[in-house]
Amino acid sequence: MRGLGSGVPRWIIVVAVVGAAFVLLPLVAIVLRVDWADFGALVTSESSVAALGLSLRTSSLATALCIVFGVPLALVLARTRFPGQRLLRSLVLLPLVLPPVVGGIALLYTFGRLGLLGPALADAGIDIAFSTTAVVLAQTFVALPFLVLSLEGAIRTTGSRYEAVASTLGARPTTVFRTVTLPLLAPAVVSGAILSFARALGEFGATLTFAGSLQGVTRTLPLEIYLQRETDPDAAVALSLVLVVVAVLVVGVAGAQGSIRRGRTVAGVVR
Numbered sequence: 729m730r731g732l733g734s735g736v737p738r739w740i741i742v743v744a745v746v747g748a749a750f751v752l753l754p755l756v757a758i759v760l761r762v763d764w765a766d767f768g769a770l771v772t773s774e775s776s777v778a779a780l781g782l783s784l785r786t787s788s789l790a791t792a793l794c795i796v797f798g799v800p801l802a803l804v805l806a807r808t809r810f811p812g813q814r815l816l817r818s819l820v821l822l823p824l825v826l827p828p829v830v831g832g833i834a835l836l837y838t839f840g841r842l843g844l845l846g847p848a849l850a851d852a853g854i855d856i857a858f859s860t861t862a863v864v865l866a867q868t869f870v871a872l873p874f875l876v877l878s879l880e881g882a883i884r885t886t887g888s889r890y891e892a893v894a895s896t897l898g899a900r901p902t903t904v905f906r907t908v909t910l911p912l913l914a915p916a917v918v919s920g921a922i923l924s925f926a927r928a929l930g931e932f933g934a935t936l937t938f939a940g941s942l943q944g945v946t947r948t949l950p951l952e953i954y955l956q957r958e959t960d961p962d963a964a965v966a967l968s969l970v971l972v973v974v975a976v977l978v979v980g981v982a983g984a985q986g987s988i989r990r991g992r993t994v995a996g997v998v999r
Contacts, residue, residue, distance in 0.1 A: 758969055763962045770966035778944045779952035780970070786860065786948065787928040790867035794924040797868075798875035799917060803909070805876070806883035821873045831869050832937025839865065839938075862939035863946050867928035874927050875920035882916030926978040930971065 763770065770776070805817050823831055837843045840857040841850060849856060856862050890912060894904045910917075932950040939946040941955065949971060956964040 755972060758965060758972060761965050762969055763966065766962065767966050770960075770963045771970055773963065775943055775947075775952060775956075776949075776963065776967055779947050779949045779967075782860070782863070782944065782947065783929055783949040786863045786867055787925050789864045790871055790928040791921050791925040793864070793868045794872045794875045794928075795917065795921055798872055798879060798920065798924070799910075799913075801872075802876045802879035802883055803905075806880045807888065820876055823870045824873045824877070828870055828931065828933025828935075829937050832866060832934035835862070835866055835869060835934065835938040857938060858940040858942070858946060860939075860945055863935055863948060866934040866938045867931045870931050870934055871924040871927040874923040875917075878920035878923060879913065879916050882913060886912055922978055922981055926975055929974065929978075 771780075801820060805813065805820070836857060838845055839849065839862070840846050841855070843857075846857075856865065890908050891904050894908045895901075899907070930950060931948070932954065935946070935948055936951060936954075941947045941951045947955075949967060953964050953967045953971070956967065
């Protein structure tokens, strides 16, 4: 039996509705649980504002690092061939499936005082663990794969014909990258950066393990929500709603960027 003129069976539509409800009902439950009378006071308390400000700052820095490292990584994975490439790709994307707390432990034993690079960093007077820098590194660790995966797919779809033409005209590789590759990939970079920012903003496990929870220094908004859950449930719910709204806006913007990119791709094919 066919669905509403779409060629989709009705039973699939029913299952899809149940799946959507599974995601939407918990969000509705948060909205219904919010103490709207005191909402403003709950989300503007000193600790809440400090946590939100810290999250926005560190997530922005983490997103910048994701762009700096993610664009070259995606280009190498999509445009080159070398031994161990599949293994490298698997390891780069590993944080997508790795429990965040495991990532935090890995970072701690890399940059901590007793970690792999800890003694060398200590000799240079650099102490990363349990600092704001640790928050940025933890967020970058979990968010980088989102940009790499998004951008790698766009690079493979776009192809390399424009770069090839520029090279035949005498442009050097760096010039081709700056004047041809980056402009072509700009929408994909923006979309991947938005997703990376959203992931960084919601990071919890790796941050708690590697950076701890010190107000104004390492206590991001997810950590503040976790602590408030025990002492002030109303504040935890209100702050959770703030994160939900931010996430919805980010996903919406990323979706719009993806639609624009697909439209440009289709237009290019038609031309």
